[in-house]
Amino acid sequence: MTDAHESLDEVDRLVAAWRTERPDLDVEPLQVLSRVSRLAKHLDRARRAAFAEHDLEPWEFDVLTALRRAGKPYELSPGALLRATLVTSGTMTNRIDRLAQAGLVRRRPDPEDRRGVLVTLTDTGLQRVDSAFSGLLRREHDLLAGLDEPHQRALAALLRTLLAPFDAGSSN
Amino acid sequence: MTDAHESLDEVDRLVAAWRTERPDLDVEPLQVLSRVSRLAKHLDRARRAAFAEHDLEPWEFDVLTALRRAGKPYELSPGALLRATLVTSGTMTNRIDRLAQAGLVRRRPDPEDRRGVLVTLTDTGLQRVDSAFSGLLRREHDLLAGLDEPHQRALAALLRTLLAPFDAGSSN
DNA sequence: GTCTACTGTCTTGACATCGAGATACATATC
DNA sequence: GATATGTATCTCGATGTCAAGACAGTAGAC
Numbered sequence: 138m139t140d141a142h143e144s145l146d147e148v149d150r151l152v153a154a155w156r157t158e159r160p161d162l163d164v165e166p167l168q169v170l171s172r173v174s175r176l177a178k179h180l181d182r183a184r185r186a187a188f189a190e191h192d193l194e195p196w197e198f199d200v201l202t203a204l205r206r207a208g209k210p211y212e213l214s215p216g217a218l219l220r221a222t223l224v225t226s227g228t229m230t231n232r233i234d235r236l237a238q239a240g241l242v243r244r245r246p247d248p249e250d251r252r253g254v255l256v257t258l259t260d261t262g263l264q265r266v267d268s269a270f271s272g273l274l275r276r277e278h279d280l281l282a283g284l285d286e287p288h289q290r291a292l293a294a295l296l297r298t299l300l301a302p303f304d305a306g307s308s309n
Numbered sequence: 310m311t312d313a314h315e316s317l318d319e320v321d322r323l324v325a326a327w328r329t330e331r332p333d334l335d336v337e338p339l340q341v342l343s344r345v346s347r348l349a350k351h352l353d354r355a356r357r358a359a360f361a362e363h364d365l366e367p368w369e370f371d372v373l374t375a376l377r378r379a380g381k382p383y384e385l386s387p388g389a390l391l392r393a394t395l396v397t398s399g400t401m402t403n404r405i406d407r408l409a410q411a412g413l414v415r416r417r418p419d420p421e422d423r424r425g426v427l428v429t430l431t432d433t434g435l436q437r438v439d440s441a442f443s444g445l446l447r448r449e450h451d452l453l454a455g456l457d458e459p460h461q462r463a464l465a466a467l468l469r470t471l472l473a474p475f476d477a478g479s480s481n
Numbered sequence: 482g483t484c485t486a487c488t489g490t491c492t493t494g495a496c497a498t499c500g501a502g503a504t505a506c507a508t509a510t511c
Numbered sequence: 512g513a514t515a516t517g518t519a520t521c522t523c524g525a526t527g528t529c530a531a532g533a534c535a536g537t538a539g540a541c
Contacts, residue, residue, distance in 0.1 A: 146469050146476045154378040159442070166449035169461055170352060172468035177349030178395050179475040180342060196527075206326040216489055223350050228528055230491050252489045252536045270331070277338035283470045289341055292471075295464040296344035297318050298455045303351040304318045368497070388519060400498055402521050407497095424506045424519045 148172050169299075180280075187276045191269040198273075200232050201241060201266035204258045211258035214247065218256060241265060320344050341471075352452075359448045363441040370445075372404050373413060373438035376430045383430035386419065390428060413437060 145153075148171045155164045184195050193201075203221040204211045213221075219229040233256055236242040241262035247253030258266070281289055317325075320343045327336045356367050365373075375393040376383045385393075391401040405428055408414040413434035419425030430438070453461060 144473070146472055148469070148472070151378065154380070158378055158380055159439075162443060162446055163450070164446065165461065166446060166453050168465040169453060169456075169468065170449050172465060172472055173345060174349050174352060175395070176468060176472050176475075177346050179472070180346060194527095206323065206330055208326075208330055214489075215491090223347070225529055226490065227492075227530075231527075247489095250489080250537075252534095254490070267331075271334060274334055274336065274338060277342050278335070280471065280474075281338050281341060283473065284341075284467065288467060288470075289337070291463070292467040293340040293344060295456065295460060295467070296341065296348060297320070298460075299452065299464075300318055300320070300344055300348050300351070301316065301455065302452075303348075366497090386519075387521090396497095397499055398520065399500075399522075403497075419519090422507075422519080424504095426520070 146172075148175065183276060183280065184273065187273050188269055190272060191265060193265060193269050196232060197236060197239075197241070198266065198269055200229075200236060201258065201262055202270060204242065204256065205263065205266045205270070211263065212255050214253055214255055216253075236262070318344075320347065355448060355452065356445065359445050360441055362444060363437060365437060365441050368404060369408060369411075369413070370438065370441055372401075372408060373430065373434055374442060376414065376428065377435065377438045377442070383435065384427050386425055386427055388425075408434070 148168065151171060152164055152167055155162070155167070181195065184198070188195060188198055199222045200218060203218055204213055207213050215226070215229050215233060218233075219226055222229070224232075233242065233244060237244055241259055243257045243259055245255050245257065247255050284292065320340065323343060324336055324339055327334070327339070353367065356370070360367060360370055371394045372390055375390055376385055379385050387398070387401050387405060390405075391398055394401070396404075405414065405416060409416055413431055415429045415431055417427050417429065419427050456464065
């Protein structure tokens, strides 16, 4: 599993620079965590490009997929949506407003709880998210082309371990 | 240590939901890439908390560390800084303005190129970034506690492979 | 029933970011 | 040495996010 001695990347250079400047510190954690951050930043850009073809912003996609995953009738409360997308309530209100204005979701009062609201995917929203999602998967598949399946599984397992404390702890 | 086969995490649930809703699609890429995105989001929050102790915002830290890594005299051009931090030029101008106002960096004209500017770390800036950095490393070390060293190295190698096409290609 | 504490959603103001374009200077070509 | 192209930085307007707090409604304890 430990080949990959190939070319040094940006993070290798960054770590080397730190070793020169602060030889007193153990900068090994950066080898993992800097790469996670940088990769996420690049992924955001790739996603943005993928969605542009379907006239969707990443934030729109995030909300619509949460609804899509919920299954029929594609309906969730704002609270459930913000927990699914890791944003604050103010942000979610704003997102729902704009999605509703774009005709991709609809708001209706929750019949069971008069404080509550339910957000539903419209037909247009459903179509848009479905086509954007297959486009995204195609691109993401390509991004992972450098790793064969066992390596992908190993990577996923390692990431799951790192993620575990967060998923367990916070709940936002 | 506990092998990671046990508890399902949020991404496992997400993947399972997609399998139910879209059994026609291969959603395996999400096992890796969703975890990268989610982990990055959690890391951002952890970093924010770590820096708050030193009165620094993450974006301030990003710029200051780039200068710190450059070594004496801790000086880089705005262009070099924006390439190091993956932000746009407008953002970098704004960041430098505010860092200069906070007394953490200084701007001076580049004597070799009259279009250019050089940004230098002040003594205050140097101290702040050094203490914030050791604080960060301590926390990041803890975040990685779930993986022993060989696993960490394996994870870093796998991430390097994914990152390679980006580091090579864009250069921003 | 009536407090009290909690929950779900929305409002507001501040803020960091981006993208596009403006400006000044540098470099290459002729 | 004039022109054209490229590079470095900054300006400006629009946008998405957050944090804190307001408000209406719910639920538990008594």
